[in-house]
Every structure is written in structure tokens, then in C-alpha cells.
Amino acid sequence: MLYVVKRDGRRVEFNFLKITEAIKGAADEIGYTLKESELMEITKKVINYIEDENLENVSVEKIQNLVEKGLRDNGAKEIAQAYSNYRKERNKVREIKSDLMKAIGKIGIETDRDNANVGNNFSSKLLRIASESNKWYNLASMPKHLSKAHENGDVYYHDLDSYNLTTNCLHIPTKEVLERGFNTGYGTINPPRRIETAAELSCILLQSTQNDMFGGQAHPEFDNDLGCFIEPTREEIRNELLELGIEGYKLEELVEKRLRSRIHQAMQGIVYNLNTMHSRAGSQVPFSSVNIGLPESKDAALLCEIFLLEYEQGLGMGEQPIFPNIIFRVKNGVNREKDDQYHYLYKLACRVAAKRMNPTFMNIDADFNKEYYDKGYTPATMGCRTYLMSNVNGEPGTKGRGNIAPTTINLPRIGIQAKGDRKKFFSLLQARLDLAKESLLHRYGVLRQLRVKDLPFVAGQGLMKGSENLLPDDSIEPILKQGSWVIGFIGLAETLIALTGKHHGEDEQIKELGVEIITFIRNYTDKLTEETKLNWSTYATPAEGLSGKFIAQDKKVFGEIKGVTNKDYYTNSYHVPVGYPISIKDKIEIEAPYHKLCNAGHITYLEVDDCPTGENIMDILNFAYKNTNINYLGINFHIRYCRDCGTYLQSSDSKCKSCGSYNIQGVSRVTGYLSLDERFGPGKYNERKDRLTHTSNMLGYKNC
DSSP: OOEEEOTTSOEEEOOHHHHHHHHHHHHHHTTOOOOHHHHHHHHHHHHHHHHHHTOSEEEHHHHHHHHHHHHHHTTOHHHHHHHHHHHHHHHHHHHHHTTTHHHHHHHHHOOOSSSTTOOSSHHHHHHHHOHHHHHHHHHHHSOHHHHHHHHTTSEEETTGGGTTTOOOOEEOOHHHHHHHOEEOSSSEEOOOSSHHHHHHHHHHHHHHHHTTOSSOEEETTHHHHHHTTHHHHHHHHHHHHHHTTOOTHHHHHHHHHHHHHHHHHHHHHHHHHTTTOOBTTTTBOOOEEEEESOOSSHHHHHHHHHHHHHHHHOSTTSOOOOOOEEEEEEOTTTTSSTTSTTHHHHHHHHHHHHHHSOOEEEETTSHHHHHHHTTTOOOOOOTTOOOOOOOTTSOOSSTTOOEEEEEEEEHHHHHHHHTTOHHHHHHHHHHHHHHHHHHHHHHHHHHTTOBGGGSTTTTTTTOSTTOTTOOTTSBSHHHHTTSEEEEEEEOHHHHHHHHHSSOTTTOHHHHHHHHHHHHHHHHHHHHHHHHHSSEEEEEEOOOTTHHHHHHHHHHHHHOOOTTTTSSSOOOOTTOOOTTSOOBHHHHHHHHHHHHHHOTTBOOEEEEOOSOOOHHHHHHHHHHHHHHSOOOEEEEEOOEEEETTTOOEEOTTOSSOTTTOOOOEEEEEESSSSEEEGGGOOHHHHHHHHHOOOOBOTTTTOOOO
């Protein structure tokens, strides 16, 4: 009788089937199908090697060495290499996680009280755990096949360091929270009575919410929610002037003048605060988004206008604000056409976008938006592209809801493994979708163990839908049923090249195949919603760091494949490759169908020269929104300015034309939000270098 000695010292009976499974798994890793006879032949070789050793006990490592030898001796060198790579990755994991398990397990339940100033929220826990160590803890705690799928790059569990601690993102019910007041943990904040206070508190809402979550936060009705605080401010100004004896027509004229000045101060405060105040223990400014453009009152329209003007002004020396992300919602009958009441706001938004790259724009006339808008539910989104409206467990809409957690599928790997066989591709895709589903249901099981007091602000103060009437020790499970569970994808372009030799920008039939693939994913998430009574959705993953991670893993296994792995990043979600020459019109028409399919979030970028006008941008948007069903659009160009004097420069300027300084700052869009050039990760750095300006034929756009 032969015994296998496990790494923890346990002795178990030898089982040759585990060798067969390991060989088959390594073959699957590279998309190679071994015949049953080949599997058994290699397995027998390994058994013979073990018998030759004439041992009573054999270690796991010894068996693995002999499996590698058996594969190589049988001529399966590629499979042997895949098996070897996996062993190396698993060994790294074991080395890192071994000493952390018990300590992190205790911290993840509740932070201790050694420091009275340390709370019990997400940010406080991460201070002690440290992001990287908690990733390994979570990988070690989940079923092995799930951790393996993440480690080898089949799928990716986003924000693994937060897997057991919190949820992703939230559309804040801003007006409702401000009108009732809130408590951040040290005392009650009363409802504001003037616009300046409301504006300041809106920033604190974003900051406090982010300390409880790992993703971004948004004000889904920024202009309407804060516009409610303008009339009380107006009344306050009027009463002050009446006390001074000012009456008649001069009174109202002066009231509006002073009111406008105070709104300007309030909006300037928001722009300044969201680019200076920090969250998550000082690690970043709040990842914030605001939705504007559909005012329900003249006061809301006034706030919208002044906010855009203040954002256009920029920071102290006119520098580019990075946050908030601004989403201007475009609607026929409200602001899109020249005779619409609020067309002047649309025109202003385009002018600001031509200078600042913000706002981005959302099409409320897209059919999937309009069906909700017509029923009284106004769609909103985030700069990180989070979108949700439908709700299988209650009223649809955005307020108090967000994506709970995403898992992303490495789509190009499936394309490579299918080796041109479309039937095999969809079979592999089905298996990866099942894996993604299992991972998210596992995460659901972990998160449901959290209590309201673990998310003291967003759950404890009732910002999250489903938290109503919950007590501090109650499970957050009702909240998990209100948000969205997200399956995302990356690299559709490379997937199509791996399958067919071309991407969807090059061939009409390939374009149809691209839509077919993402429709397959969407049908799967729709079916899951029916089966589980949770909100499942399809996500065009932003893939900021992931664009470089997946391709690096695939390059090791499959080598360099032209058009697929022979660069340093995979193309974002369903986008046409950034280095492919294509017109604005064609890019819009190719990517438009994916917006409806990706109901967890989506965006299309249009790369233009570094000096568009507001008219150029409006022409692009009007073409897109009047001729396609596209929704969320961002107009990209490279911003450069002098850090010393704030002067804006052209891309060809090597020094400041005003002060002669060489201290130049560049700003680009990453995956929905703006960032300083030097903060781009390796994948996105290389992607940005490859970006080509989209040609402007048929749209009247005049390049500078």
C-alpha cells in the first residue's frame, strides 16, 4: 500500500485518478484535448516511475515532478510547461498566505479596539489587513477550483482584497439623505438650510460612502437634488435685504445677483473639495460621479449651469480637475434640440467638454433608457460606467443601488483555446460563465455574513436600498438582493482575431459574430436573474489594470500570437482596437449595439485631436443619438498644461509658451475617468501610446 504525504503532514492512500485529472487539467489550460488512451498512457508512465522508487510514502512534490517527467517523456512538452507554470504560481501563493491565515481571519470579523480612533468600517479594516495579504486570504478561503481559475487567468475576481469586507459602488439618494440629516459616527449632521452647506455635505456623503465601499459613488440627480436648497437660500437673502430696507424691483434684482454669487461659491467648493479631500485613510480622493442635464425646475437648471461654469474654470491656476466625473444626460424635448427649454445647458456642456474632457454624455432616448424614463424612473450612470435600472426584487431605478461585485472572463483566452472552432468556443464560454456564476454566488455567501455595523455609514445610515429597518447586528443580505451581480468580459477584439483572424472593425460578418458572443453572455445573465431571483447583468469591464494582467498570463502560456498577445494589453471590453484607423461614424455604429447588451455598464470612447470645439462635440453627439441606439459616450483628447502657471498647451509644445517652464502635466482618460499621465498602469500606458485619432468624415469636424 502506497501513501501520499500531504504538505500538512497528513498521509492519504495513493489515488492514480488524481494524476489523470492533473494531466487533463494542464491540457485544458492550453486548449489541448488529449485522447483517453493518451491520458492513460501518461498516467501509467507516472505510476511506473513511482513504483521504480520502491517507496511506502511519497510526497506531493515528488509526484508532481514525476507527472512533469511523464508528460515530457511522452512528447507533451507544451502541456508539461503549462503544468509547471501552474505549480510555480501555486507555490508562490502558499508561501505568501501561510503565516497570514489566522491573523487575517480574526481581523476580517471585527477590528480590535487597541486604538479608540479606529472604527469598524471597510477602510479601518484594510489599514490592518493590508490589501495584498487579504487577497491571498480570500483565495485560500474559497474552493480550490475557484482560486485556481483566478490565479491562472481564466477569470478575475475584482477587488479581491475587499471580497469579504464590503460591496462595490452606490448611487447615493442625495436629496433624501440631506433632507433627513445623517451621522458619520461622531454626531448628527442636521439637514442643511442653504446651498453652500448642502454642497459641502454632498462631498462628505461621497467621502463617507467611499470609506465603506471599494468602488465609486455617484449623485444620480445632482442638479435636481441640490437644486432643492436654492429656494431657502433665496429666501434667506431676501429677508436679509428687507431688513436693510431694500424693497421693490431692486430687491428681486439684487436677490438673484447675490444668489448666483453664492451658488458659484458652493459649486466651486465642490470642485475644490472633490480634488483635495481624501478617503480610504488618505489613499485617494473620492471616486465621484455626478449626473446632470435634466432639470425639473428653474433652480435645478441654474445649479446645473453654474456647476458647469465652475468646472470649466478648473482649479486654482486653471488646472484640470480630475473629479468629479460629470455625466450630462441628453434628451429630445428637454435639451437636445435648439427649441428645447434647456438646450443652452447642452450647448454649455459641449463647450466645457471641449476644454475639460468632462462631461461625458448619456442618451436618454436610447430605447432601454426611454422605457424607464417614460415610467418616471430617470437613468443615471457613473464615470466607472456602472449602470443599473431593472430590479427583480423591487422598484427599478438607481438611488440606493449599485453593482455588488463583478467577475470578469478572459475572453481572448477562450478564443485562443478554441483554435478557430466556433462550436468549441461557445462550449468553453458556457463553462467560464458557469464558473463566474459560481464565484459570485460564493461571494454572496461570504458577504451575507456581514452585518449592518460592518458598513456603518452606507447601511447604518440607510443609504443602501434594502437597509431600511435593519438593526446593527442584522445581516446585509436584503441589500445584496437590491444591487446587481455582474459578469464582465475583456478583449472582444482579440477574441475575434484568435477565432477568425479579424476583429469587428474589419469585417461585417465578424461584426455580427462579436454581437452574437456578447448576446450569449447577456442571455446567460438574464436567465440567472430568473433562476436565482438576484439581479444579474452583463458588464463591459473597464479593465484598467486587468488589461495588462490577463495578456501577460496568456503570453506565458501561448506565446506571442499576432493581433492577440503580441502587445502589452487587451482591448477594453467590446471596443474596436485603439490603434486601428476608423472613422467616428463607423466606430459609433459598430459599438452601439453593445450598449443595450451590457446592462451593468458600458461606454464608447471617441478619440479626437487636442482642440475640439463645443460645436464639434455636439455634432458628434447628435449624429450618434439621432442615428443609433448608443448611450454613453466620452470624447477623448490629450490635455496638457503648465504646472507653474496653468497655461494650456498643444500636444506639440515641449515647453510653456507663457512662462517658458518645462514642468508640463498631461491628463488622459483611463477607463471612464481622467488621470494624470504618470499614474497610468503599464497596460494602459501602452494602450494610450497606441491610440489613434478617429477620422471625422461625414460629421463636419474640422481638425486643428
